[in-house]
Amino acid sequence: MVELALGLLLFFLPHLMVGQAPMVRLRQRLGAKGYRGVFSLVVLLGLVLIVVGMGRVDDVRLYQPPAWSQHLAPLLMLLACYLLLLSQLGGAISRQTAHPMSLAVLLWALAHLGANGGLSGTLLFATFALYSLLAIWRQYLRGVRPRLRPGRLGRHHEIWLALFTLALFLSLLLLHPHLFGGRSLV
Template identity: 35%
Template sequence: MIALIAGLVVFLGVHLIPTRPDLRGRLQGALGAWGYKGLFSMVAAVGLVLIVWGKAQAPYLEVWAPPYWTRHIPLALMPVALILLVAAYVPNNLRRVVKHPMLAAIKLWALVHFVANGDLASMLLFGAFLAYAVVDVISAKRRGAAPQRAPVHPLLDVLTVVIGLIAYMGLMHAHAHLFGVAVIT
């Protein structure tokens, strides 16, 4: 459990640096733009490895027993989360409505998994990511970090949805192999 907690602190800690423009500016000034990005990426990668390894090694300590029906919540809402994730990278009109699609995707992913899992490690993992995304959205709104976006061709909206749904189908089939939990049987 210590590796999981350490990974969350490292990974989410480095991702909170952009919420502090003064700190980010000082680091970029000291390291240069590429040095900052390189260090950021290395620290985030170490944190991610610790999270994955720590979650895999964490003992199953049940905090609560989620009702059976909560297992269906991720099945219903993860397509939306993956479409939002794709919307953060593909130009589309959804970004004009959802100002921070990546953070919205993280919040939705974390929330549906938090509700569907009752073990301590899962609650730490998904609760930490949910808290991070909420803090980052609040910070982004205070910084005015959501740029206005011009309308784009509607076919890019279709492409965003199609890629998100393909990613969802792939993740459903690979979930047991990647995370040890079968989504479909």
């Protein structure tokens, strides 16, 4: 559990500190490339510790998820896949939200919080959900508002976006037990 907690701290603390005085001074000292390198290394170390921590923890059951959450999780994941791709590729619905990446992570976390119930999963997914909400709030305070992000996939962008979303969702659905553990949904 120590590795998981330390990994979450190393993963999220640099993200939370972006734009704060210590990070601005560090960027001035190291330059843009050096700063990005150090930032990336710390976050990557955090990610490695999260993976190692999740693999080593003796999971204690905190709660029994309701049966309906097993059916809601795939729907939330489909929406998360769409928002994730939208954040990278643009599209018409970007007029409705300025935070597609943060919303994707929030839906991913909520889907897994609702479908799991173990201590390590709850710690992991609750931390991601909380960070996503905080990121949305911080962007709102900075004045980030919805705007059209033109699609990058050409003439039939929205159709391609839907097809890529479906492909990503089905890939995650089929590979989830092999990559991340858990039971198969198909």
